[in-house]
Amino acid sequence: MAVLIAIANGCLILTVVVLSAYAIRHYWFTLYRLTLRHPRDFMEVVGFVTPRISVLVPMHNEEKVAADVLQALIECDYDWNKLEILAINDRSEDRTGEIIDEFAAKHSIVKAIHRSEGAGGKGAALLEATSQATGEILMLFDADYFPGRAMLKMLVAPFCDPEVGAVMGRVIPHNTGASVLSALLGLERAAGYQIGQQARFNLGVTPQFGGTVGGVRASALRAVGGWNAESLTEDTDLTFRLVVNGWKVAYVNRAECYEEAPESWQVRRTQIGRWATGHTDCLHRFWPALLGTRHLSPAQKIDALFVLACYWTAPTLVLGWIASLFLFFTPAAHQVPLFAVALAFVGYQLFGNQATFFELGSAALLDGNSRRVYLMPLNLLNFFASTGAICSALLRYYARRISGSQGPGWHKTRRYRAKGNGNLFRNGAASLFIQGANGLYTRNVEAHQP
Amino acid sequence: MIPWRFALFCAGIGLIVYLHFYFSHRQWRRVRGEVPSDVDPTYVKREDYFAQSFRSKVRDWLNLPSLDGPLGGPRTVLKERETIRVVPELQMEPGAGSSDILVVEGDFRCGPGCALSREIYARGKAAIGAGSQIQAIAADQNVELGDKVTVARWVDSLGELRIGRACVVHSRATAQTIRLAMDAEVQSVFAPLIESDPDPSAQEHAYLPFVVQSLQIPLADAQSAASWKKLGFDNSKLIRLDADSWIYHGSLKPRVPLRLAAKLVVKGDCVCPPGSVLEQDLKTTGRLAVGDGSECRGNLVAGKSLYLGLQVRFSGILHSGAALWLSRGVHGEAGGGNFVAAHAGSSLYMEAGVTVHGKLSGGKHVKVVPASYAEKWRRRYEFSSEKT
């Protein structure tokens, strides 16, 4: 029994140490970002950096959203002489291919790529499209995104820095009115981008390239071996291949793009399970290279490991709970006044949770989203759901790893675009009004090249 | 049998727990129909956005009901809690003030010491007297800001904009041509031609360094690496990033002019001697200094300060994490109808006689400073302002 108590205490201490480390990191990022007077950005040179770009849009059964994203890209404010849009139809069974062909026929900058054989998955689709791309910079958008007119110019600006290998913009869920889950995810996304990504970029550690609403330098991509068609999260994979080989990832907070967040728990579970598996897989593959590379400082290496290991916090937390339960029910354990352990336990429970919510609240404050912040207490329930989903995903991942099972296919998140209710875009047409403090006004300024 | 008092206690606890979630629950019920964070997909970044947006709004406001004056004379448009005064021409006496939005159909002039707390739109020329304080001004012809004028926000002219001595513009200044006097301070300027006034007291430097030997990176001949080490370049620190990009681990301070034939990232400081030719992009994590008479055809990015020496020519982007210094005679032009841009994370300092076709901006400000300020910068990089 003494041995079991010692093991339980050890597990508890491990949980406290790991989660406290993450909590300190969250707090540091939040305080740093909140008080950051001059964020490092390239906004002032937007429009002055105009290399040739290829926009890649991989699609698999995207008839609901294909027309929207292609139309938005055509309307982007970028010199058509330096722009091509590669719409990739990857063995779709619906009208995706026809829609792409219609756009290609009408607009010279759109090129249709139809895949009917070869490996499946987004990575494989990107691999094939990249071989046909002529741009210096490859921009990536998923089919359910709605890039604004200034998006391409904003995303391409950081590439004036020769060290930048990839750029990431900011995603904002547009369907936050559809369900309480999507509203909660809106809060989480805001924290992840407005605080996390911006702080990491400014501190010189690595913001993550998310594989959409972002771009990668074609020569850098070639230098690190191209897209990894085998990876479940080709974006995380590419981020760390770039970083390990000396490239940097830039983040553009103002390059905002609407996305669809999951509206149901089933979809959310699948999404977060995929992210957890992909990240953890990248951790296993990259940790030796991360520790050994001369291109990163010790602080950058530590932060990179924190990023890759972030989904391990869920099973670590569960381990802590199990240890706590055991200690609670063991008479011998709570007779011993383990002041330090108790202090640490209470401290990390409060600290760890409040660090995350400090980030959420600060992002809401910086964004000017005031009412939605009331949903924060409900995020505790979201947190439980995510913990369960991550733990089961990681269990399946390690089981597959041990048994040597097959790799990924297409992992699409369900689309809600046509649903309408609580969704900003109805019937594929966007009618956008910006609510100012003085009431409604439309932005109708004519655009031209600066 | 559970006593009723305990049942009441349970109900009380339940109520208090619900009250914790009252605001969340209320927001949950409001979620449907909630508008997401407003992202404007129609927004296009343009340097004169404020001014164009203001002009566009003025066009709409002039359709609002007005208190009519004599035909062709002044009138007042009522816009909610604000007043818009529309006049054919306006000349304000020294020390005058106004808290109305002013729309002037012709020329606008105000004397010294005026205080105008709302925006001004002039379809003709505009001249602001010395020491005045204005909110913002857009004019369809030339604009002249007198000495020590303070503009709380932006200035725009469709013609020429002259910013007087010690003027402060807290936001953007945009025009076809912008001329900045000594000590003028702006947050950012954009124009096809930007010039700082020449400094008559400064010596003329027609400086063209005569280059006998230059260091080409990457080395054309790897065998010569040992000899270049004595001249400040260690080839073993150079690592390839991609087909035309390299990383140099350490500071780079060659003793001969640099000829950069590929993109280079320097993990430290970099000091390019006078007469260097940078054909490609150069980035340093530390400070970057480019010596007198050099030519920069690529982009220059510095993690810390960035210094361009006398009569340096650049045709790309300049981006520094800290201060940025443009010495006398610096010329920025991209050619082919394109513009250059220079941005400093903190302050962008420019001496007299700088010409840029494009944009200058600073996190703190862009400021025209006298040559004497430059000396400490030159000493830091061991540059001399004398001809060599």
Place this chain on the structure above:
Amino acid sequence: MRRDSIYPHRAIRSIELTPERILAAILLAVLLTVTVYAGRDRLFVEHNRIAASLLELSGIPTYGAASVEVFPLLGSADAAVTDTFHYHTSPLRVVILLVSSVLALLILHRRVHLARNFVVFLLILLLLAAGVMVFFQAFELQSTEFTQIWLREEALVWLILPWFSASLFILGRPDAWVGVLWAIGVQAFGFVWSAVRLAFCLAVIHFSGLLFVPLLWFALGLLADNIYLLVFYSISTRQAAAKTWGKRLSWQF
């Protein structure tokens, strides 16, 4: 020279962290922590008094107070002594309570998708406790022992809370002085609410014994501390964001 707001974008650029603000945060945290530590004996006495009064009001008889050691560093505190239910007294009651609470949780699981994983966790705790009650009948938990565990946790919360309040309410919002009021408010609320929760838990133990103890200790213990801190923080942030939005009006036409 840069404005607070990014026009025409909606966001604010940053909030200012002045030395005065940092000093205010540190001073407040130190002051509250020292006050709690120095007044801990009085706090324990009042805490017990509130809990005991609520127990009496809800019809639970108390038999005076016993002294329990919180931690050597924090000294001892009085704990109200009440009867606790034991399994062998009425196994049927345990079965009825277990079945009805499992049913209630299952209904909650079905109806509230957001809370499903949380409900599963509570079910596990409930079944675990039931298992211990049935198969380890020798395991008993007295009211004073529960109070000791409770006070150990809550006393540490009272000591640590000022430091979180300082960061959340003072460093993390534009107007620091309003944040001081929020921090003091949350500290006072935490103390009183702890006494109320303890009384409720002791009352439940009086009727059901060990059955709901882990569930209550988890849900009404540290989790409840997190929740009220979060609620205060969300209301405070809403107020700060609304005020900041108001200031931004000056940049709108």
